[in-house]
Amino acid sequence: MRIQFWTVLASILLSVASIFDASAGEKAFGPFSVDDSTPDVITLDGEIDINSGLNFRRALQATPEAKLVILNSPGGNVQIGLLIADDIHQRKLATYIPSGSKCFSACAFVFLAGAERKADGELGVHQISSGSSDLVGAQLAISDIIEVLNRFGTPIDVMHVMFKTSPDDMHVFSQDEIRRYGLNRNASQPSDDLAASSQDPRTTTKPIDGGNSSDKQPATFDQPTPDSLQASLPRDTALSPIEEFTKRPNRIAIYTGLDLFGDDISSIRVNDAAACANSCLVMDGQCKAFTFNTNPRLRKGPNCFLKSSAGRADGNSVAFSGRFLSGAEADPSAFTMGVIDPQTALFDNVDLPGGDLSRRPHQSAKTPLACRLACLDEALCIAFTYIKAKRECWLKGAIGSPVFGKEMVSGIKKLETFSPAKVISLD
Incomplete structure (x- = not known):
């Protein structure tokens, strides 16, 4: 994974450099x-x-x-x-x-x-x-x-x-x-x-x-x-120097294993993460972030998701994400959150009996994805089991001994800390 990250990072650096004047100097x-x-x-x-x-x-x-x-x-x-x-x-x-x-x-x-x-x-x-x-x-x-x-x-x-x-x-x-x-x-x-x-x-x-x-x-x-006085200015008035500086992206914060979930402008298929980053960058500020799915088994459909904001942070080991930063923003700091990784922490045909947080299933979670997100949103939830036949989501405050459960999906939450693997200057 580390070798793959540096390969992807190098391709992003080279690709971004092709957009900006390479002769720029300080x-x-x-x-x-x-x-x-x-x-x-x-x-x-x-x-x-x-x-x-x-x-x-x-x-x-x-x-x-x-x-x-x-x-x-x-x-x-x-x-x-x-x-x-x-x-x-x-x-x-x-x-x-x-x-x-x-x-x-x-x-x-x-x-x-x-x-x-x-x-x-x-x-x-x-x-x-x-x-x-x-x-x-x-x-x-x-x-x-x-x-x-x-x-x-x-x-x-x-x-x-x-x-x-x-x-x-x-x-x-x-x-x-x-x-x-x-x-x-x-x-x-x-x-x-x-x-x-x-x-x-x-x-x-x-x-x-x-x-x-x-x-x-x-x-x-x-x-x-x-x-x-500014209210009377024409709509096409140029941005002020501070507005221009604070809205202009000048860095990309790169994350591995982090999915910026939701707020998609569009989803496309590209060859690599560098092409995904560039697809976001050339949208003249409309695209604020992107997530690229690195799973090689995903051979069809979109693998690059362009976003209007950083959206919701979600752990996913095959995700490679970037968030564009303006001159007004400091480099992002590390944060810790609960993660149920869709690649490594979901188990098909597994039931986790007992430990339910409620006597009734979760009212609004009617799909495995919604059930996983509901557990992430509940601080007391450390696992879940979803029953497909009944479309029931059971949030767990304790993990029982796993047993076979036909047409069930279970997931286990863990705390994980994320920080940018690299902040790349666009200058």
Whole structure:
């Protein structure tokens, strides 16, 4: 199975590479990086030091089409952070903190400068710190910060939080505070007007939220409120830089032994898992995931299932699945669930007498598949027996000694942990 996985993975990598420009390359300028495959994006990943202002200018020169700055930084030099923020404000760039990333201290100035901005990750602020006893210099620095933040349309409440938090501490805004203070901002709201409007709930643009996992819907932007300026835009208006980044798939999380069950857009027959992955990828964002059946005995009918979402996770040892991830999503973490593998944990003509969870059969499970899924959905169920002649499903809280049962199907549940075998970058 391991050799088969790496063979399939290699074929997916080669096939995906044929879709994207193989000449794409990444360039680094200190903590900033740019990539030819995403010419509108600059990424900040690391500390803001004394050279970062010049390095940001170099990154801007390398990406003249830049629209968006992705942030993941613990902070650093305050004055340089303000200079970078001023460049972002002047060029009307968008700023975004992805889920799983953080933007603290001096990085917060950079975030707040965004003409459009969104924090799915952590945004943290505190007072400035200095080893010097120069009180006049400290007051001038604070004056600079207030002047710049006012220019960015920063709500006064955010400044209060910043200046009340000790330099040795960090206030990380909750998602509720981000909504309340209007820290997320869409492109239709001019930054110069935000300072006034943020104090008036009638004119504050509502924030945009998202998230994703195996049991959640993919991260999306909420629709603007009807009274928003954005509501009056034509339907064919281009996506904003943040919307474009968060909806654009840039990775595939690959799983072995996991079936993404349901939510099929279509089912087709292809030669291998790579062709299945590509069939999903070329659907321009409509397809979010796929499952390929690796069973060589399946010689007819569909073996590739293209999906509108990750659907329901289900264990199946012949399944090879992939979920496309956008820039807004962190790499998926491991999860544990009950599994009744259709290939290895189902037994024909076997009865598991006793141990029933109820005196009556399950009311809605009228097929072996429905009975298996019903057991998976019931936390107390550890096995089931389905009687075909009576179309009865019996969920079990204990496993009795198996005996012969004509036209019966039994299944046994076990806990299994799943994590991506590989996360493949599409860049």
